Amino acid sequence: MRRWVTPQRLERYGMLGMNARNLAFIQRYNERSRFPLVDDKLRTKLLAEEYGVPTPSLRLVLRAQHQVQRVGSRLAALEGFAMKPAKGSGGKGIWVIQRRDEDAWVKASGVRVGLADLQRHLSNTLAGLYSLGGNPDAVLVEDLISADDCFSGYSFEGVPDIRVVVFRGYPVMAMLRLSTHDSDGKANLHQGAVGVGLALDSGRCLRAVQFGQPLTLHPDTGRPLDAIRVPGWRELLVLAARCHDMTGLGYLGVDLVLDRQQGPLLLELNARPGLAIQIANGCGLLPRLRRVEALGDRRLPEPAERVAWAMEAFAGS
16 A cells, blocks of 8 residues: 655645645735734634634633632632633543532543643643643633534544634635544544545535545444534534634634534634644645635625635535
């Protein structure tokens, strides 16, 4: 079996490389002054509230080490929650607590942690252990997301999320990320989550990969991945497209979740979205990006119109 692909073949597939992404798209279309809007999850959440973009409810923000010692009573009042660094990346430093069990908390992976463990993790996060550049950070404590029933059996020890790449306000590619035992309940492809390429016109599964290799069944649950079809797909894409208007960033990764009670929610934004989405979809971003560029600088339509255009332009893929 061929394991290596030549640069020439990648070019024929229209695959976007890191240098081209950085120079031709991120540097050209993302003003650096706007990066803090997405690099800081607290600023993202406050901005989303201003624009009426729904996000998981914020329960607590820690900004200083002295707050860590008094956090026990605040967390004890929450049945389940997610702790995340405000300036983290790649899923690092995120703890998902599913429930309380007497004097301990139970993580999504089933591991029990005590108050001292939580305080140590919070202290390390505030010190910048997981932040971009290692700078001092803040910690967000949010409501736990309850995954929509449509994902039952498709994610192990965690909540699936949907990554949409939005270019100049148009969604151009999407994938579903499913957590696994290898990924410790996190929807992070580099840590072993399953990436499911989604057809932009329908939200159905195109193909799935784990560690870059194709697969047909979820490695932990055995559910067939080709049966996946995300409900409310157009609404999800409109929410993703609105994030361009909200941030002013031209090249953007939008991470969404589908909550059982609240519907689509914005999880976070990324001004430097990774390229693995192309592997999950089995096709390159470059032709789609060029097609959007060819629209020129005419007046930007409303988000729903942009989504309708993209769903038709990239139908079947």
